[in-house]
Each structure stands twice: as structure tokens, then as C-alpha cells.
Amino acid sequence: MGVTKRFIYTENINEIANIAKVFAHPARIAILKYISEQEGCICNDLVDEIGLSQATISQHLSVIGDAGLLKGRFEGKKKCYCLNLERFEEFQILLNSFFNKTTSNCC
Amino acid sequence: MGVTKRFIYTENINEIANIAKVFAHPARIAILKYISEQEGCICNDLVDEIGLSQATISQHLSVIGDAGLLKGRFEGKKKCYCLNLERFEEFQILLNSFFNKTTSNCC
DNA sequence: TCGTAATATTGCAATATTACGATAATAAAA
DNA sequence: TTTTATTATCGTAATATTGCAATATTACGA
Numbered sequence: 001m002g003v004t005k006r007f008i009y010t011e012n013i014n015e016i017a018n019i020a021k022v023f024a025h026p027a028r029i030a031i032l033k034y035i036s037e038q039e040g041c042i043c044n045d046l047v048d049e050i051g052l053s054q055a056t057i058s059q060h061l062s063v064i065g066d067a068g069l070l071k072g073r074f075e076g077k078k079k080c081y082c083l084n085l086e087r088f089e090e091f092q093i094l095l096n097s098f099f100n101k102t103t104s105n106c107c
Numbered sequence: 108m109g110v111t112k113r114f115i116y117t118e119n120i121n122e123i124a125n126i127a128k129v130f131a132h133p134a135r136i137a138i139l140k141y142i143s144e145q146e147g148c149i150c151n152d153l154v155d156e157i158g159l160s161q162a163t164i165s166q167h168l169s170v171i172g173d174a175g176l177l178k179g180r181f182e183g184k185k186k187c188y189c190l191n192l193e194r195f196e197e198f199q200i201l202l203n204s205f206f207n208k209t210t211s212n213c214c
Numbered sequence: 215t216c217g218t219a220a221t222a223t224t225g226c227a228a229t230a231t232t233a234c235g236a237t238a239a240t241a242a243a244a
Numbered sequence: 245t246t247t248t249a250t251t252a253t254c255g256t257a258a259t260a261t262t263g264c265a266a267t268a269t270t271a272c273g274a
Contacts, residue, residue: 002232002258008158009133013140020130025262026116029123029205036206042220051115056263058222077220077271088206092199098136099143099195109228109262132232151250163233165252184241184250216274223268231260237253244247 012094019091022067027052028060032069035081042078119201126198129174134159135167139176142188149185 006014022028030050046057061081064070069088072081113121129135137157153164168188171177175194179186 002234002260004132004134004232004260005159006133009137013133013136016136017131017133020127020136023127023202024124024131025111026113026120026124027111027262029120029127030116033120033205052112052262053264054221055223055265059263062222074221074271077218079221083206085206092202095130095199098140099190099192109230109264111230111262134232149250159232160234161251162235162253166232169252181241181251184248186251217272218274219270219272221268221270224266226264227262229260229262232258234256236255239252240250242247242249244245 016091016094016098019067019069019087019094022064022069025060027056028064031057031060031064032083035070036083042080123198123201123205126174126176126194126201129171129176132167134163135171138164138167138171139190142177143190149187151185 009017023032027050031046034046034049046061047054050057052060061070061072065072067087069084069091070081071084072079074080116124130139134157138153141153141156151161153168154161157164159167168177168179172179176191176198177188178191179188181187
């Protein structure tokens with residue numbers, strides 16, 4: 001019990017859910033927002049900016065990254081991140097394709 | 108430990124996270140998709156359609172409803188649901204306003 | 215090489231989510 | 245009223261998530 005039954009859904013549905021999970025935590029939205037405002041950033045800034053421990057921020061960054069929403073590269077010791085806008089748009093298009101069909105209401 | 112520190116984020120950020128949480132489970136996306144295709148539906152249909160127990164479907168419906176994404180009313184014994192498109196668009200606009208600023212990339 | 219700065223990983227405690235059987239509540243039909 | 249159909253709620257087991265301290269890893273500079 002208690003396990004999400006992914007196998008009963010289509011691939012598209014599972015993918016939307018996976019990306020949405022990234023946005024389902026305020027820390028990750030705050031991180032994305034900050035990065036989007038900087039065009040490039042440094043992870044340690046995020047610790048100061050957001051107010052969670054370095055371990056927690058790093059963990060959130062990897063969740064965001066695993067979903068494909070970040071591009072990042074090392075510049076020496078530091079890691080520079082930016083949004084993967086293509087992936088972000090993909091998500092928006094997927095969402096739209098699901099729910100922008102209905103225009104009329106029943107209630 | 109283990110509790111999301113909502114108080115360190117802005118209201119907007121917490122709201123996006125709350126709505127995104129609805130989409131963060133494939134069952135809820137499947138439910139929304141099905142409802143959007145029917146323009147109105149009946150909860151028991153969802154049990155057959157999706158393949159989860161009635162209790163679980165009902166629980167998911169209340170999560171979606173609490174986030175304001177559903178309109179529903181009783182028609183006799185049955186409950187008729189439809190999407191609250193206004194709320195859905197609100198979510199999309201919120202998302203866009205956060206991330207559609209950055210056009211250039213750093214990586 | 216050694217020390218330091220930056221990031222990642224591990225392990226764990228606290229909490230949240232998911233799923234379902236059992237049961238309650240409600241409204242129509244018999 | 246009793247039965248039946250439909251939805252909601254409760255209790256609980258299994259699993260997932262969140263957050264952090266401690267530790268590991270990586271890359272640079274002295």
C-alpha cells in the first residue's frame with residue numbers, strides 16, 4: 001500500500017506528474033525564480049537567499065535537474081546554473097494540450 | 108525536521124506550489140484529463156476509468172477541489188464535476204509570470 | 215602536497231502522501 | 245420503511261518527502 005501505481009497511467013500523464021513534482025515545493029520554485037532572475041547563478045548564493053541548509057538546497061537542485069529543468073556547468077569550484085527553457089516550455093505545452101480543450105462548463 | 112518551511116517563502120510561491128501539488132500525482136492528472144474530455148462527469152466512472160479504489164479517487168478529488176480546480180454539484184445521488192478553467196488559467200499565468208522573463212541562456 | 219571553498223552524498227528523524235478496507239452518510243427507488 | 249446506489253470519511257499500513265548534520269568529493273591556490 002501507499003505506492004503510486006504509475007503503471008496504470010499513460011507515459012504522458014506520468015511525465016507531467018514528474019515535472020509538476022518539481023514545482024510542488026516552494027523551495028524549488030524559489031530556486032527557479034532566483035535563477036531565472038539572474039541568468040546564471042551560484043549555488044551558495046541560494047543558501048543565503050533562500051534560508052535552507054546547503055545540503056537541502058543541493059538536494060532540491062538535483063531534483064530540479066533530474067527533471068531536466070536546469071542546465072548547469074562547473075566554473076572552477078563553483079557551479080553555474082540556468083533554466084532549461086526548452087524543457088519548461090515542453091511542460092507548459094503538455095499541460096495546455098491536456099486542459100485547454102474544454103471551453104464550456106457544466107456547473 | 109521534515110516539515111516544509113512555508114513561512115520563509117512569499118505567498119505567491121506557496122500558492123504555485125500548492126496548485127502544482129495537484130498535478131504532481133498521475134491519478135489527479137488522469138482525473139482532470141477525463142473530466143476535461145467529458146464536460147461533466149460522474150465520480151464512479153472515474154473508479155472504473157482509472158483503476159483505483161473509490162476511497163482513493165474520492166480522496167484525490169478532494170485534493171483537486173481544495174486547490175480550487177474543480178466545480179462540482181450533486182445531481183441526486185451522483186456528483187457532477189467539471190474543471191474550474193478560471194483557476195487553471197490563474198495557475199498558468201502565475202507560472203508564466205515567474206519564468207517567462209529569461210530569454211537568454213548562460214550555459 | 216596541504217588547506218580551503220564549493221558542492222554532493224549519506225544517514226536519519228520528522229512529517230506527508232498514497233492506497234484501501236470498513237464504515238458512515240445521503241438520496242433515490244422499491 | 246427498507247433496500248440500493250453513490251460519495252465521503254476514518255483508520256491504518258506502506259512508502260515518499262523534507263531538512264539537516266556529518267562526511268565525502270572536487271577543484272583551485274599557496
